[in-house]
Amino acid sequence: MAHTVQTLSKLLKKTPDEVITILANAGVDGKTVDSDISAEERKILMGSLSKRSTNKSSMSVSSRKPSTKSSVNTGGIKVQVKKKRVNKVAVQEVDSVDNEAALKAQAALDSGRDADEKLLAQDAKRQEMTRLQKEQQEAVKQKVQEEAKKPTAPAEDKKPKRLHKAPSNNGRRQLHVARHNPNRKLKKKDRTRLSQKTQEEQAQHGFQKPVEKVIHEVAVPDNIKVTDLAQKMTTKVGEVLKVLMGMGVMVTLNDVIDQDTALLVVEEMGHKGVASKEETIEDTLIEQSKPTGDESFRPPVVTIMGHVDHGKTSLLDYIRKAKVADGEAGGITQHIGAYQVQVNDGFITFIDTPGHAAFSKMRSRGANSTDIVILVVAADDGVMPQTIESIKHAQTADVPIIVAINKIDKEGADLDKIKQVLSTHDVISEDWGGDVMMVPVSAHTGEGIDALLDAITLTAEVLEFSAVVKGPAQGTVLEARLEKGRGKVTTILVQSGTLKKGDIMIAGLEYGKVKQIVNDQGKVLKEAGPSTPV
Numbered sequence: 317m318a319h320t321v322q323t324l325s326k327l328l329k330k331t332p333d334e335v336i337t338i339l340a341n342a343g344v345d346g347k348t349v350d351s352d353i354s355a356e357e358r359k360i361l362m363g364s365l366s367k368r369s370t371n372k373s374s375m376s377v378s379s380r381k382p383s384t385k386s387s388v389n390t391g392g393i394k395v396q397v398k399k400k401r402v403n404k405v406a407v408q409e410v411d412s413v414d415n416e417a418a419l420k421a422q423a424a425l426d427s428g429r430d431a432d433e434k435l436l437a438q439d440a441k442r443q444e445m446t447r448l449q450k451e452q453q454e455a456v457k458q459k460v461q462e463e464a465k466k467p468t469a470p471a472e473d474k475k476p477k478r479l480h481k482a483p484s485n486n487g488r489r490q491l492h493v494a495r496h497n498p499n500r501k502l503k504k505k506d507r508t509r510l511s512q513k514t515q516e517e518q519a520q521h522g523f524q525k526p527v528e529k530v531i532h533e534v535a536v537p538d539n540i541k542v543t544d545l546a547q548k549m550t551t552k553v554g555e556v557l558k559v560l561m562g563m564g565v566m567v568t569l570n571d572v573i574d575q576d577t578a579l580l581v582v583e584e585m586g587h588k589g590v591a592s593k594e595e596t597i598e599d600t601l602i603e604q605s606k607p608t609g610d611e612s613f614r615p616p617v618v619t620i621m622g623h624v625d626h627g628k629t630s631l632l633d634y635i636r637k638a639k640v641a642d643g644e645a646g647g648i649t650q651h652i653g654a655y656q657v658q659v660n661d662g663f664i665t666f667i668d669t670p671g672h673a674a675f676s677k678m679r680s681r682g683a684n685s686t687d688i689v690i691l692v693v694a695a696d697d698g699v700m701p702q703t704i705e706s707i708k709h710a711q712t713a714d715v716p717i718i719v720a721i722n723k724i725d726k727e728g729a730d731l732d733k734i735k736q737v738l739s740t741h742d743v744i745s746e747d748w749g750g751d752v753m754m755v756p757v758s759a760h761t762g763e764g765i766d767a768l769l770d771a772i773t774l775t776a777e778v779l780e781f782s783a784v785v786k787g788p789a790q791g792t793v794l795e796a797r798l799e800k801g802r803g804k805v806t807t808i809l810v811q812s813g814t815l816k817k818g819d820i821m822i823a824g825l826e827y828g829k830v831k832q833i834v835n836d837q838g839k840v841l842k843e844a845g846p847s848t849p850v
Contacts, residue, residue, distance in 0.1 A: 319353045319428065324361070327424045328417045338364050355432070358425050365418045535592040536578045542569050545578055549587050559584050606790070614783045614846040615656070615663040616776035617809065621710070622692035623700035627722040630759040631692060632668050635769070654794055654809055654849030655836040659769050664776075665847045667794065667809070687781055688772060691719045691743070695729030695756075699737040707741050716779070717743060718771050719754040725761050783846035789815035793823050794849070804828065808850055815844045 321339075325332045332349045339347050342364040344357055353361070534548045542560070546553045553569045559581050560567055567573060573581075575591055582589035620628045636657055656665045667686060689710040693703055710717050719738065721731055735745045735754065744750025753771045757764035791810040799805045806823075808815070819830045833841040833850050844850045 319358065319424065321347055321349050321351055321353065324353060324358075324421070324424070327420050328365070329420075330417065335361070355425075355428065358421075358428070362418065362421055362425055365421060529586065531587055533588045533590060534582045535590050536575050536582065537592060538575050539572050540575070540578050541572050542567060545573070545581065549582065549585060551585065555585070556581060606787075609784050609786045611782040611784050614781055615665050616687045616772065616779075616781050617665045617667065617847050618688045618690055618772055619667040619686035619715075620690045620692060621706035623694070623697070623702040623706075626692050626694040626697065626700075626703075627759045628692045629668055631720065631722060631757065631765075632666055634759050634762055634765060635666070654807055656847075656849060659773065662773070663847075664769070664772055665809070665849055667849075686713075686715055687779070688775055689715050689717045690768070690772075691717050692722050693719060693734055693738070695721050695723045695731065695734065696726050698730075698734055699741075704741060707738075707743060711742070716775055717752055718768070718775065719743065719745070719752060720764075720768055721754060721756045722759055724756045724763065725758045731756060781847075783812040785814060785845055787813045789813035789819065789844070791815070803831075810844050810846055810848050810850070812846055815848075815850065817842060 321332050321335050325335045328335065336347050336349075339345075339357070339361060342360045344360055347353075530550070532549055534545075536545070542556055543553055546556045549556070557567070557569065560573070560577075563577075563580065563584075565573070565577060579589040579591060620632055622628050632655065636655055654665065654667050656663050689706070691703065691706055691710070693699060707717070721729075721734055723729065724731075731754075735748065738745070738752075738754075739748065739750070743752050745752055745754045747754075753775075755764050755768045755771055757768055789810050790812050791808050794807040794809055796804065796806045806821075808821075815830065815833065817830055817833055821828055821830055833844055835841055835844075835848070835850055841850065
C-alpha cells in the first residue's frame with residue numbers, strides 16, 4: 317500500500333513540513349506534500365526517527381550536589397549558592413511522543429509490507445494456476461494427437477508410400493496420391509463402420525439409467541411455481557402438468573399453486589412432501605427496516621366479502637356516493653378495489669373483493685390485510701358457497717366479522733333463517749348470545765347504512781387500531797397492472813410507516829421506484845400514511 321507525505325504525517329502526528337525536513341536531513345530530497353513514499357524511503361524515515369529518539373533518550377542531566385561557597389570577609393558571613401536542577405519531565409514527554417510516533421510509523425510500515433507480501437503471494441498463486449492449466453491443456457492436446465496417429469500407423473507399416481517414378485521421355489513426372497489421406501471423403505461403407513464404432517465407444521462411457529426410482533424429500537413453501545416444483549422433484553414440467561390436469565387443476569408452467577395442491581402433487585408422483593415456510597430475502601429486509609417509534613391511531617381497514625351478486629360493490633357504492641358498480645365488467649368485480657371514505661370525524665378504508673368462485677386467492681389476500689370483515693349476505697338467496705369460504709378466510713386470519721344482511725327490501729327476506737345457517741359456521745348473532753353484530757341493510761334504499769357505519773366505528777374504538785407513522789412504509793400489494801402511458805401501476809395498502817414519492821419499493825423479487833402517488837379519488841399525493849390505499 318503506497319503512502320504519501322500527507323498520510324505519513326497523520327500517522328506520525330507531525331506536520332507535512334516536519335516530515336519533509338526529516339527526509340531531507342536523511343538524504344531524501346525533492347518531496348512535496350502529495351509525493352509518494354516508497355518502501356525504501358519509509359525505512360530511511362523510520363531509521364532517522366529511531367536515531368532521533370535514541371539521541372534524545374541518551375541525553376540526561378546529572379544531578380549535582382549543591383555546592384557551597386563561603387567567602388571570608390571581615391564579618392565572617394557564609395554565603396551558600398545552590399544550582400537549579402534541570403527538570404527531566406519535559407525530556408521524558410518528548411521521548412514518549414517520539415517513541416509513540418516511531419511505533420505507529422513502524423506499524424504502518426509493517427502493514428504496507430504485509431500488503432505487498434500478500435499481493436506477491438496472490439500473483440504467485442495466479443501464475444501457478446495458469447501454469448497448471450496450460451500443462452493440462454498441453455497434456456490433453458498431446459493425448460488427442462497420439463490417439464489420432466494410432467489408426468494411421470499400421471497402414472503406413474504395411475503399405476509404405478511409393479516413390480516417384482523417374483521422369484518419362486516427355487519430361488513429366490508421374491505423381492501418386494497416398495491411399496490413407498485423412499482429409500479425403502470416405503465411402504458409404506467406411507462411414508457406416510466408423511459411425512458404428514463411435515456409437516459403441518459412446519455407449520461404454522454413456523449415462524446408465526438407475527434401476528430404482530429416487531425418492532426426494534421436497535420442501536414445499538406456502539406458494540410455489542409449477543416449474544420450481546418440477547425442479548425440486550427433478551422431473552419434467554410436463555409430467556407435473558399431467559398430474560395437475562388429472563386432479564382437475566388447469567394451470568400453465570409459470571402459474572403459482574398453493575401449498576396443499578403442491579403437497580398432493582408430490583405425493584402423487586411418489587415423493588415425500590414436507591410443508592415449510594422458507595424465509596426469503598424480503599422477510600429479512602422487512603425485519604431489518606421495521607419502523608420504530610410511537611404508535612398513533614390509524615383508520616380501520618374493512619374488507620367487504622361475500623357471495624357473487626349479493627350486492628357488495630353496490631353497498632360500497634352507496635357509501636361512497638359514487639357510481640362504481642356500473643363500471644364492473646359483467647356485474648362481477650374483477651380486481652380488489654381499495655377506497656377511503658370519510659365518516660363523521662374519521663376515515664374508514666374499504667377493500668372490495670370479488671365474490672366469484674374463480675377469485676379465491678384474491679379473497680384470501682383481502683382477508684389477510686384487513687382489520688374488520690363485512691360479510692354481505694343477500695336476504696333472498698341466503699348463505700352460499702362463497703359466503704362459507706369468506707367466513708373461513710376471516711376465521712383463519714382471526715379478524716372480527718360484522719354481518720350485513722343486504723336486500724331486505726325484497727320479498728322473501730328471512731333474517732332468522734340466515735342467522736340460523738350462519739350459527740352452524742360459528743357466526744352467532746348478538747341476539748342469540750354471540751359476539752357477531754348483524755345489521756340489516758339495503759344498498760338500494762340506503763336503509764341500515766348508518767347503523768353499519770356505527771358498528772364499524774364502535775368495533776374500531778374497542779380494538780384501538782394503531783401503527784407507527786414515521787419510518788419506511790410497509791404494506792400489502794392488492795393488485796398490479798400495466799397501463800398504457802403510465803407503465804406499471806400497483807394498488808397498495810400502506811399498513812405502517814409513510815410512503816413518499818421517490819421511495820424504492822420491493823415486493824418479492826420485483827422492485828421499482830415510486831414515481832407518483834394517487835389516491836382512490838384521483839388526487840396526486842406527496843405521501844401516504846397508514847391505512848391509506850394508493
